[in-house]
Amino acid sequence: MPITWNESLATGSTIVDRQHKSLFAQLAALADAMKHGKGRHEIAAILDFLGKYVVEHFEEEEKLMNAVKCPVSAVIRQAQPRLLFVYGELRTRFDNAGSGVSLVLEMHEVLSKWLVDHILAVDVKLRGHVGNSKQDLVGAATRS
Numbered sequence: 001m002p003i004t005w006n007e008s009l010a011t012g013s014t015i016v017d018r019q020h021k022s023l024f025a026q027l028a029a030l031a032d033a034m035k036h037g038k039g040r041h042e043i044a045a046i047l048d049f050l051g052k053y054v055v056e057h058f059e060e061e062e063k064l065m066n067a068v069k070c071p072v073s074a075v076i077r078q079a080q081p082r083l084l085f086v087y088g089e090l091r092t093r094f095d096n097a098g099s100g101v102s103l104v105l106e107m108h109e110v111l112s113k114w115l116v117d118h119i120l121a122v123d124v125k126l127r128g129h130v131g132n133s134k135q136d137l138v139g140a141a142t143r144s
C-alpha cells in the first residue's frame with residue numbers, strides 16, 4: 001500500500017519536506033508500476049531514480065543540518081551507508097531474480113518503512129533549527 005506524506009513528517013524545512021515528498025511519490029510510482037504489472041525496465045528505472053535521489057537527498061540534508069547546527073547531522077552521515085546497503089542488497093536481488101511481484105512488494109515495504117522511520121526518528125529533529133525560508137536558503141546555498 002502506498003504511503004503518503006503527512007504533517008507528522010514535517011521537518012520545518014521546505015527543501016527537505018519537498019524532497020521527502022518526492023521520495024514518497026517515487027515509492028508510490030513503484031507501487032503503481034507493480035499494481036499495473038509494468039515490466040522490469042520501468043521498475044528498474046524507478047529504482048535507479050530512487051537510488052540516486054536518496055544519495056542527493058542525504059547530502060543536501062546533511063549540509064542543511066550542519067548549516068543550522070542541528071545535532072543529528074552526524075546521524076544522517078551514518079544513516080546513508082546503512083540505507084544504501086539495504087537498497088544495494090535489494091537491488092542485487094532484483095537484478096539477479098527479475099521483477100517478481102513478491103520481491104518488488106518487499107522492496108516497497110522495506111524502503112517505505114525505512115523512510116518513515118528515519119524521518120520520524122531523525123529528520124524531524126530539524127524542527128526548531130529551521131522554520132523559515134531564510135534558514136532553508138542557507139541550506140540551499142551550501143549545495144554544490
Ligand SMILES: [Fe+2]
Pocket residue numbers: 016020057061119123
Ligand atoms: Fe530525509
